[in-house]
Amino acid sequence: MTTPTPTPSESPPKSIxxxxxxxxxxxxxxxxxxxxxxxxxxxxxxxxxxxxxMVWAVAFDWADGLIARRMKGRTDEDKSFGGQLDSMIDxxxxxxxxxVLLMSYGKxxxxxxxxxxxxxxxxxxxxxxxxxxxxxxxxxxxxxxLDNNSLxxxxxxxxxxLFNEATFSxxxxxxxxxIAYLNVSKxxxxxxxxxxxxxCILAAYTLTITAVYxxxxxx
Numbered sequence: 001m002t003t004p005t006p007t008p009s010e011s012p013p014k015s016i017x018x019x020x021x022x023x024x025x026x027x028x029x030x031x032x033x034x035x036x037x038x039x040x041x042x043x044x045x046x047x048x049x050x051x052x053x054m055v056w057a058v059a060f061d062w063a064d065g066l067i068a069r070r071m072k073g074r075t076d077e078d079k080s081f082g083g084q085l086d087s088m089i090d091x092x093x094x095x096x097x098x099x100v101l102l103m104s105y106g107k108x109x110x111x112x113x114x115x116x117x118x119x120x121x122x123x124x125x126x127x128x129x130x131x132x133x134x135x136x137x138x139x140x141x142x143x144x145x146l147d148n149n150s151l152x153x154x155x156x157x158x159x160x161x162l163f164n165e166a167t168f169s170x171x172x173x174x175x176x177x178x179i180a181y182l183n184v185s186k187x188x189x190x191x192x193x194x195x196x197x198x199x200c201i202l203a204a205y206t207l208t209i210t211a212v213y214x215x216x217x218x219x
Contacts, residue, residue, distance in 0.1 A: 019081045024068035028085050031060030035093040042100045048213040050101065051157055054150040055209045057093045061086070061147055062193040062202055069194075087127050094146035095123025098153055102176050106169050115173045115180075119149070122180035129184075141189045144182035148189075152179060154209050 019025055038053030068074065068082055099116035106112030126143050136142055156175050160168050192198045 014077070019078070019085075022078060022082065023071065024064045024082050025085055027060055027064040027067055028082070028089055031057050031064065031093065032089050034060060035089065035097060038093075038097050039100055042097065042104045045104060046217075047101070047105065047157060047160070048216045050097075051154045051213045052210050054093075054097060055154045055206050057097070058147045058150050059202060059206045061090065061093065062199060065193055066199060087131060090146050091120075091123050091127055094149040095120045098149055098176055098179070101153070102172060105172055112169075112173065115177050118180040119176050119183075122183040123149070126183040135191060136188060139191060141191065142186060143184055144179065144187055144189055145192075146183065147193075149179050149183070151205070154213075158212065 020029065034053045034057040036053075038050045038057060041047070041050035041053060064082070064086060068079070074082075099120045102119070103112045103116050123146055126146055129142065133142070153172075153175065156172065159171075163171060193202075
């Protein structure tokens with residue numbers, strides 16, 4: 001008696017690490033490394049270095065999608081795994097990093113836990129909503145997309161030197177709480193990462209921010 005050939009649904013799934021070799025997922029993991037860089041320097045209080053890590057995390061987040069869209073022969077499993085990996089990294093990059101940034105800048109005073117929770121919770125809610133409903137009409141997000149969190153904060157931090165530490169901690173607090181509100185609002189925003197023009201703008205922004213904060217570090 002011959003053994004029946006297993007159906008595709010009975011075939012063992014690919015190993016976890018086999019997915020890590022895919023170019024879009026490699027890019028996502030490099031973005032995660034940038035996020036770890038940002039977290040490390042937030043904790044140390046080296047905020048200029050942290051800003052560089054934050055903006056590069058956005059750049060790699062955009063790049064993984066760009067690479068994925070240009071690849072041929074990706075299976076549904078590849079697309080699903082890549083989407084899940086991207087989502088898991090997003091909550092760390094654009095939820096946890098701003099939360100740690102706020103707590104660190106606020107010298108870990110308990111009041112800053114509230115603002116940190118707001119941005120982290122907003123990121124979790126925003127991603128859960130997107131993973132459930134996707135883009136509205138295939139073109140627009142509901143709520144401010146999370147990558148904007150870091151793009152806004154690295155810009156806000158450019159003005160840190162204009163305030164004393166106590167005043168800027170309030171500015172940062174209000175900025176992060178405001179961003180958290182926009183993440184979960186009914187605001188409709190376009191998907192920016194799908195446009196070559198916008199990718200070029202982000203590349204220019206990333207390089208400019210990197211140059212500015214590198215100069216500040218060396219000054």
